[in-house]
Amino acid sequence: MPVHNLDPTKWVDKYSDYLFNYTIVRVNDREIANDLISETFLAGLKSKKNFKGEASERTWLISILKRKIIDYYRRINSKKGKAEVHINYSDDYSDGEWLEEQVADASDRNAEDEMENTELGMAILECLDQLNEKQAAIFKMKTIDGADTEVICNEFNITPSNLWVIIHRSRVALAECMQKNWF
Amino acid sequence: MMFRNFSFLIDCSRAENCCDKAQYKELSKANKIRLLLHIAMCRRCKKYTTRNTRLTKLIKKSNLKSCSKVDKQVWKERIREEMAKKES
Numbered sequence: 001m002p003v004h005n006l007d008p009t010k011w012v013d014k015y016s017d018y019l020f021n022y023t024i025v026r027v028n029d030r031e032i033a034n035d036l037i038s039e040t041f042l043a044g045l046k047s048k049k050n051f052k053g054e055a056s057e058r059t060w061l062i063s064i065l066k067r068k069i070i071d072y073y074r075r076i077n078s079k080k081g082k083a084e085v086h087i088n089y090s091d092d093y094s095d096g097e098w099l100e101e102q103v104a105d106a107s108d109r110n111a112e113d114e115m116e117n118t119e120l121g122m123a124i125l126e127c128l129d130q131l132n133e134k135q136a137a138i139f140k141m142k143t144i145d146g147a148d149t150e151v152i153c154n155e156f157n158i159t160p161s162n163l164w165v166i167i168h169r170s171r172v173a174l175a176e177c178m179q180k181n182w183f
Numbered sequence: 184m185m186f187r188n189f190s191f192l193i194d195c196s197r198a199e200n201c202c203d204k205a206q207y208k209e210l211s212k213a214n215k216i217r218l219l220l221h222i223a224m225c226r227r228c229k230k231y232t233t234r235n236t237r238l239t240k241l242i243k244k245s246n247l248k249s250c251s252k253v254d255k256q257v258w259k260e261r262i263r264e265e266m267a268k269k270e271s
Contacts, residue, residue, distance in 0.1 A: 008262050009262070011258075045266065117245055117246055121246065144242075144249050182241055
């Protein structure tokens, strides 16, 4: 018996930010990321009947998105027509330096940091999933988008006091959720 | 007197509220003093402040981005259209 059900009408509100952050670090282009997410939603709708309910909705959408990202790279590589090989050394004397440079690659640490930060971002969004939709939306608007208190209050028709109560509850829940792995 | 209406002492609930506002740089100077005085005396709120500040740093470090409202609206429309197509 399926444990999880699909509700495409809620996909955008619930998962678009998660899918976006997952994609942007992999393709590094906002427009391409948006296209891939759009394709993912449509592919999800098409293959809805294949969903067995064993994985969560989000995991299922991510598995579709992964394939879309792979397809995207295949597409651009086939457009180029050939694999690109970069050789920076023109003479035989620099052979030894090549190896040293590879070992001491200064960009390695940055790449590692970036991966860790991406992982962290995904963990935060997963924890935000545990909040109710309105709470999560308000928290994201205030904390990630940096929206003004007044703007959020107008949009959600709440008072500033309500907003701060929601922010407080969200922060407590989020810190609790992240306590184990990140604090 | 200058501090006639200025009460330095706040309770834990108000201290937490001040701490939350401080994470978004929306805390007045007077309330900053109140919060600092409170956490100097209250271990529980000091712990809350440490954890809350750490959370802010983690969120900043994660460099999270959100999709634009326009993009979200477009996706919602497309999903709605596709679902309507399937039903008809």
